[in-house]
Amino acid sequence: xxxxxxxxxxxxxxxxxxxxxxxxxxxxxxxxxxxxxxxxxxxxxxxxxxxxxxxxxxxxxxxxxxxxxxxxxxxxxxxxxxxxxxxxxxxxxxxxxxxxxxxxxxxxxxxxxxxxxxxxxxxxxxxxxxxxxxxxxxxxxxxxxxxxxxxxxxxxxxxxxxxxxxxxxxxxxxxxxxxxxxxxxxxxxxxxxxxxxxxxxxxxxx
Amino acid sequence: xxxxxxxxxxxxxxxxxxxxxxxxxxxxxxxxxxxxxxxxxxxxxxxxxxxxxxxxxxxxxxxxxxxxxxxxxxxxxxxxxxxxxxxxxxxxxxxxxxxxxxxxxxxxxxxxxxxxxxxxxxxxxxxxxxxxxxxxxxxxxxxxxxxxxxxxxxxxxxxxxxxxxxxxxxxxxxxxxxxxxxxxxxxxxxxxxxxxxxxxxxxxxx
DNA sequence: CTCCAATGTGAGGCTATCCTCACATAGCGA
DNA sequence: TCGCTATGTGAGGATAGCCTCACATTGGAG
Numbered sequence: 060x061x062x063x064x065x066x067x068x069x070x071x072x073x074x075x076x077x078x079x080x081x082x083x084x085x086x087x088x089x090x091x092x093x094x095x096x097x098x099x100x101x102x103x104x105x106x107x108x109x110x111x112x113x114x115x116x117x118x119x120x121x122x123x124x125x126x127x128x129x130x131x132x133x134x135x136x137x138x139x140x141x142x143x144x145x146x147x148x149x150x151x152x153x154x155x156x157x158x159x160x161x162x163x164x165x166x167x168x169x170x171x172x173x174x175x176x177x178x179x180x181x182x183x184x185x186x187x188x189x190x191x192x193x194x195x196x197x198x199x200x201x202x203x204x205x206x207x208x209x210x211x212x213x214x215x216x217x218x219x220x221x222x223x224x225x226x227x228x229x230x231x232x233x234x235x236x237x238x239x240x241x242x243x244x245x246x247x248x249x250x251x252x253x254x255x256x257x258x259x260x261x262x263x264x265x
Numbered sequence: 266x267x268x269x270x271x272x273x274x275x276x277x278x279x280x281x282x283x284x285x286x287x288x289x290x291x292x293x294x295x296x297x298x299x300x301x302x303x304x305x306x307x308x309x310x311x312x313x314x315x316x317x318x319x320x321x322x323x324x325x326x327x328x329x330x331x332x333x334x335x336x337x338x339x340x341x342x343x344x345x346x347x348x349x350x351x352x353x354x355x356x357x358x359x360x361x362x363x364x365x366x367x368x369x370x371x372x373x374x375x376x377x378x379x380x381x382x383x384x385x386x387x388x389x390x391x392x393x394x395x396x397x398x399x400x401x402x403x404x405x406x407x408x409x410x411x412x413x414x415x416x417x418x419x420x421x422x423x424x425x426x427x428x429x430x431x432x433x434x435x436x437x438x439x440x441x442x443x444x445x446x447x448x449x450x451x452x453x454x455x456x457x458x459x460x461x462x463x464x465x466x467x468x469x470x471x
Numbered sequence: 472c473t474c475c476a477a478t479g480t481g482a483g484g485c486t487a488t489c490c491t492c493a494c495a496t497a498g499c500g501a
Numbered sequence: 502t503c504g505c506t507a508t509g510t511g512a513g514g515a516t517a518g519c520c521t522c523a524c525a526t527t528g529g530a531g
Contacts, residue, residue: 074507098304112510219451223459226436245425253429256466257459280477318480
């Protein structure tokens with residue numbers, strides 16, 4: 060969990076100690092957001108979990124929103140990286156493989172960064188446009204993938220199709236929190252199949 | 266917007282005036298939840314919008330959660346009604362018609378009851394089990410529909426399939442807030458097609 | 472008309488949370 | 502070693518929101 064720029068607002072850390080603290084704070088915030096949701100977690104709680112004082116927290120993150128944005132931008136970078144790899148490999152894959160890779164990419168990423176779900180929900184009401192930017196970029200990547208895998212699709216239908224695939228990915232992630240595991244696996248497998256069917260249909264358009 | 270039982274907690278209205286007030290309060294709450302989300306709207310705000318005093322509000326709804334539950338159970342009843350009609354008519358429809366009806370039912374319902382989206386998000390953290398119950402019932406209805414429309418599907422795959430269809434409906438509803446309208450319509454049309462493809466595949470299983 | 476339960480009212484108590492500030496400590500560079 | 506900036510600290514001011522309470526008003530039943 061690297062720290063990078065805390066960007067606007069909070070004083071950015073310059074010494075080694077500061078970077079460590081920022082990382083610890085972000086990690087603590089992430090855990091809290093997962094456990095109780097963004098609105099329900101308090102700054103005091105985050106500081107306590109990071110074993111820092113409330114003042115120290117405010118030194119780097121002047122508001123709770125700043126924390127959310129920092130975490131969100133980290134996650135966005137991570138996901139974008141994976142999407143670029145996905146785009147690069149798309150030409151080598153069959154439709155079934157592509158569907159499997161898409162689902163796995165999103166589901167795995169959510170497993171490794173559970174806070175992203177909670178944060179994505181809040182992204183809309185965030186002061187910055189980070190939420191829009193992230194969704195937009197994701198749609199761009201999916202459009203690229205579709206353009207590669209289904210070259211015959213008309214340009215006008217590319218974005219709607221990308222939006223649908225995006226929603227299907229969101230659905231796959233949502234299924235991740237179902238119990239019991241057997242049912243969840245079965246449902247995710249079905250969803251992947253539905254995606255594959257849709258992709259196949261897209262690839263064979265007049 | 267009928268009032269029914271305010272169930273536990275708040276004293277139930279008995280006179281005509283009381284019922285009217287409860288209805289007004291619920292309507293006001295609904296509007297506020299849509300505009301600012303559940304967490305962000307305050308009891309004072311709701312009372313003000315209903316042109317009632319804060320004390321009057323608390324007389325019928327002792328907590329904000331009670332309001333959410335009352336609204337949620339109203340919406341659940343409404344949706345259940347539509348689902349029963351859907352189940353009854355399923356035998357008469359082709360796969361394409363079924364897909365169209367499913368999508369339309371959910372999208373229309375959300376248009377007429379915009380608060381349900383905001384409330385569904387909170388349902389999970391509600392003290393009662395209303396959230397679970399609603400999702401569960403919805404899955405039951407979808408299972409029934411699938412069992413009717415695709416009788417050859419093995420019993421074990423019925424619930425996973427219902428979960429997938431449920432997620433696709435959620436996706437259709439989510440697309441409803443996309444802009445511009447042209448793009449939204451196109452995406453929803455694509456999603457409907459994806460659903461139809463999936464249903465077709467379900468109906469023709471070994 | 473009278474009575475009383477239902478309903479209406481809003482000031483204010485209470486708590487929780489955000490965030491500031493004045494001061495303490497640490498540790499890098501000279 | 503010394504000085505200076507980055508970092509650390511937590512009490513407390515300020516605000517906001519939930520909810521109570523003691524009292525006022527209303528309107529149906531007898």
